[in-house]
Amino acid sequence: xxxxxxxxxxxxxxxxxxxxxxxxxxxxxxxxxxxxxxxxxxxxxxxxxxxxxxxxxxxxxxxxxxxxxxxxxxxxxxxxxxxxxxxxxxxxxxxxxxxxxxxxxxxxxxxxxxxxxxxxxxxxxxxxxxxxxxxxxxxxxxxxxxxxxxxxxxxxxxxxxxxxxxxxxxxxxxxxxxxxxxxxxxxxxxxxxxxxxxxxxxxxxxxxxxxxxxxxxxxxxxxxxxxxxxxxxxxxxxxxxxxxxxxxxxxxxxxxxxxxxxxxxxxxxxxxxxxxxxxxxxxxxxxxxxxxxxxxxxxxxxxxxxxxxxxxxxxxxxxxxxxxxxxxxxxxxxxxxxxxxxxxxxxxxxxxxxx
Numbered sequence: 001x002x003x004x005x006x007x008x009x010x011x012x013x014x015x016x017x018x019x020x021x022x023x024x025x026x027x028x029x030x031x032x033x034x035x036x037x038x039x040x041x042x043x044x045x046x047x048x049x050x051x052x053x054x055x056x057x058x059x060x061x062x063x064x065x066x067x068x069x070x071x072x073x074x075x076x077x078x079x080x081x082x083x084x085x086x087x088x089x090x091x092x093x094x095x096x097x098x099x100x101x102x103x104x105x106x107x108x109x110x111x112x113x114x115x116x117x118x119x120x121x122x123x124x125x126x127x128x129x130x131x132x133x134x135x136x137x138x139x140x141x142x143x144x145x146x147x148x149x150x151x152x153x154x155x156x157x158x159x160x161x162x163x164x165x166x167x168x169x170x171x172x173x174x175x176x177x178x179x180x181x182x183x184x185x186x187x188x189x190x191x192x193x194x195x196x197x198x199x200x201x202x203x204x205x206x207x208x209x210x211x212x213x214x215x216x217x218x219x220x221x222x223x224x225x226x227x228x229x230x231x232x233x234x235x236x237x238x239x240x241x242x243x244x245x246x247x248x249x250x251x252x253x254x255x256x257x258x259x260x261x262x263x264x265x266x267x268x269x270x271x272x273x274x275x276x277x278x279x280x281x282x283x284x285x286x287x288x289x290x291x292x293x294x295x296x297x298x299x300x301x302x303x304x305x306x307x308x309x310x311x312x313x314x315x316x317x318x319x320x321x322x323x324x325x326x327x328x329x330x331x332x333x334x335x336x337x338x339x340x341x342x343x344x345x346x347x348x349x350x351x352x353x354x355x
Contacts, residue, residue, distance in 0.1 A: 184317025
């Protein structure tokens with residue numbers, strides 16, 4: 001196989017294009033927006049917090065946990081190849097809970113045990129005194145769980161570097177292009193038809209006409225600059241309604257998120273969500289009281305009924321990668337590698353069956 005046409009230039013489309021080019025394939029990448037970075041955040045990838053946290057996402061299935069851990073193992077080399085090793089935060093993740101939510105933390109530990117994530121292997125449990133000694137800013141909590149393997153990376157930087165590498169590698173990137181129909185070896189657009197050896201649909205919610213069970217799950221976050229906050233690594237706060245994270249960024253910036261609302265609304269963040277996220281951050285560290293709000297973002301993530309990502313084929317024969325839900329940044333390298341393997345196997349088999 002030599003030419004792959006990819007519809008959609010979010011994290012999945014760009015990662016698949018990058019992986020394909022590095023394997024020696026020719027790539028055409030189609031996106032609705034104009035070519036280039038998206039400072040307006042008009043896509044789920046641009047609104048993500050960049051958490052690479054498979055172990056602390058154990059409210060999902062064992063299969064998704066295994067996928068997440070396998071993809072996390074690919075991230076150090078991937079970040080290095082993109083020139084982002086210095087922005088790849090490998091400080092782990094601290095999981096804490098207020099006294100009134102202590103039962104949720106215990107329930108979380110029971111889920112860990114069911115998934116065979118054992119204390120002393122995948123994580124450590126710290127008493128209040130041990131926590132105060134290791135991470136003083138969290139000393140107000142009566143203890144914590146620490147996951148040393150967890151990491152984070154700024155998604156916008158990843159998207160920008162992927163674009164840079166794709167441009168340097170002469171990817172045929174076509175912006176302002178609307179996909180009208182997909183076949184096994186062609187994509188019809190409003191600017192004509194693109195022919196290729198294989199086609200892949202990575203449009204997320206843009207593929208709803210083909211994947212009718214797709215739904216949007218709204219996520220909201222707040223970015224602040226907080227000079228008085230000294231949290232060097234990810235913090236997850238157990239919360240009755242959300243999986244709340246505080247994600248450190250360079251220059252004393254922090255991303256606080258993310259809500260998880262069953263809604264297709266892509267409008268600005270709600271007052272309720274902003275209040276809950278900021279109040280939760282303040283309850284973790286009082287330094288957030290004097291923080292300055294830099295940005296708020298909201299968008300919908302594409303999810304399938306079981307909340308699992310899927311690599312499959314549309315009825316017309318085009319491949320698709322979709323349903324990345326809350327795990328798009330984490331899983332993109334693994335899904336790109338696996339999709340490319342399936343494409344190569346299928347194309348080789350189809351060519352051998354052709355008279």
